[in-house]
Amino acid sequence: MTVEEVLEAEHLLDPKFKEIINLRRMVVRLCRKAEHHQNMLDFYHGEVERVKGLSTYMKRTL
DSSP, X not given: OOHHHHHHHHTTTOHHHXXXXXXXXXXXXXXXXXXXXXXXXXXXXXXXXXXXXXXXXXXXXX
16 A cells, blocks of 8 residues: 555545545656657658758759
């Protein structure tokens, strides 16, 4: 049993505690989403740079 589970079991009737737990879970989800979108941005930025480089190379060779 994790620390959070123990605390949640002890404070099950406390609505403020439930709200805090829900907000914490929301923050974790939002952080994961932000990290995912940042990773996708970095990936596509890299792809754009790669295609620009290929385009420049093709223009020089043709």
